[in-house]
Amino acid sequence: MFTLPKIASAMLALGAFRGAYAGFDPNAKTNVVVYWGQNSHGQGSGPEAQQRLGYYCKNYPEIDVIPLAFVTVISDQNGLPQMNFANQGCNVFPGTNTMNCPDIANDIHVCQNTYNKTILLSLGGATYTQGGFSSPSAAQLAARMLWQTFGPLSSPYTTSLRPFSTAAIDGFDLDFESATSNMKPFADELRRLMDTQPDGKRRFLTAAPQCPYPDYADKDFLDGGSRVDAVFVQFYNNYCGVNSFVPGAAEQWNFNMHTWDDWARRIAGARPNAKVLVGVPASSTAAGSGYLSPDRLRPVLEFSARFPSFAGVMLWDASQMAANAPFVQSVKSVLEGVRAADENAQLPLCRPEQGAQQQQQQQQQQPMLEPAPQGRNASWGKREEDGGEESVRARGARAEGELV
Numbered sequence: 001m002f003t004l005p006k007i008a009s010a011m012l013a014l015g016a017f018r019g020a021y022a023g024f025d026p027n028a029k030t031n032v033v034v035y036w037g038q039n040s041h042g043q044g045s046g047p048e049a050q051q052r053l054g055y056y057c058k059n060y061p062e063i064d065v066i067p068l069a070f071v072t073v074i075s076d077q078n079g080l081p082q083m084n085f086a087n088q089g090c091n092v093f094p095g096t097n098t099m100n101c102p103d104i105a106n107d108i109h110v111c112q113n114t115y116n117k118t119i120l121l122s123l124g125g126a127t128y129t130q131g132g133f134s135s136p137s138a139a140q141l142a143a144r145m146l147w148q149t150f151g152p153l154s155s156p157y158t159t160s161l162r163p164f165s166t167a168a169i170d171g172f173d174l175d176f177e178s179a180t181s182n183m184k185p186f187a188d189e190l191r192r193l194m195d196t197q198p199d200g201k202r203r204f205l206t207a208a209p210q211c212p213y214p215d216y217a218d219k220d221f222l223d224g225g226s227r228v229d230a231v232f233v234q235f236y237n238n239y240c241g242v243n244s245f246v247p248g249a250a251e252q253w254n255f256n257m258h259t260w261d262d263w264a265r266r267i268a269g270a271r272p273n274a275k276v277l278v279g280v281p282a283s284s285t286a287a288g289s290g291y292l293s294p295d296r297l298r299p300v301l302e303f304s305a306r307f308p309s310f311a312g313v314m315l316w317d318a319s320q321m322a323a324n325a326p327f328v329q330s331v332k333s334v335l336e337g338v339r340a341a342d343e344n345a346q347l348p349l350c351r352p353e354q355g356a357q358q359q360q361q362q363q364q365q366q367p368m369l370e371p372a373p374q375g376r377n378a379s380w381g382k383r384e385e386d387g388g389e390e391s392v393r394a395r396g397a398r399a400e401g402e403l404v
Contacts, residue, residue: 031312054107070125132180143189171204236290294330
């Protein structure tokens with residue numbers, strides 16, 4: 001017979017277990033987003049090689065969101081997407097350049113249903129060269145094709161050209177690092193398709209801009225009113241990165257979290273309360289600049305957590321994170337320990353007169369870094385081949401890992 005204390009203990013234990021594996025929570029400041037798919041650590045085999053998706057879902061309860069990187073061609077000559085997941089052993093559907101990835105498909109199901117991870121599909125990357133779409137109608141058509149290919153399986157469509165078979169992603173991440181055209185109608189159509197699904201499930205539209213504002217590649221939809229749930233801002237490889245943060249300073253003159261908070265609260269379209277995550281390299285080899293140890297990152301996150309839009313940390317990428325243990329565990333601990341400031345308190349902004357709109361005007365009056373420099377993969381990795389497939393970011397080949 002269960003007594004009240006035993007029932008209470010069981011409920012607490014269940015709650016703790018559920019909390020150990022949590023998907024994206026826009027109301028929390030402790031989200032951890034880790035990109036997977038590019039094997040940027042560059043090891044061809046061994047324990048530091050990029051493992052299967054399910055490995056990270058099972059062994060890293062600190063992770064809440066995993067964007068799969070990347071769809072490098074949104075719509076090819078056949079109207080189909082092309083992807084690159086480095087060493088993950090996908091083949092292609094006959095007569096196409098579209099990947100068939102049964103292992104990833106299985107792991108998506110496991111990650112979502114067993115470990116409650118939010119799985120996004122990231123579009124773009126450093127090698128994306130399509131430059132967007134020729135017209136708004138072409139952009140909308142491409143969005144519908146992507147949704148048919150990666151969204152929930154529904155009649156009359158079959159799994160014949162679905163890379164992840166019956167698995168459906170939880171949203172899309174837009175990660176463009178060069179100028180694009182007609183990206184706003186594309187983003188808006190993805191948003192409409194996700195929001196009108198009869199299952200009522202919440203799906204997410206995110207972006208990964210670089211920290212200079214306005215972002216060179218994403219300003220079309222970020223500043224154009226598209227309803228974005230969150231931005232994973234790349235606060236590295238740039239003058240405004242986390243390494244420019246001055247501990248103890250009431251005003252931050254380069255680290256521009258205040259600008260992105262201003263964007264989230266006033267410019268982020270019809271989606272109120274868009275969230276901002278601080279993106280950092282997961283190791284010293286993951287980017288040209290911007291890596292900080294957890295102890296040095298702590299004051300940056302404590303400062304950032306005072307802004308209402310702050311929602312956690314993004315890490316590039318899973319292979320770098322795993323090779324730099326226990327970095328993600330330490331980051332999660334820092335996030336759980338930061339004390340959120342009262343939203344009504346006066347925030348110390350680095351340049352109080354420069355919100356997103358003012359910084360945009362200033363950027364227009366001076367030459368932009370060429371072009372909004374370097375993105376994630378400033379200077380790492382060697383070009384290696386793995387069965388004809390290259391890693392977009394680090395281009396390091398690895399032996400396929402196992403889900404253990």
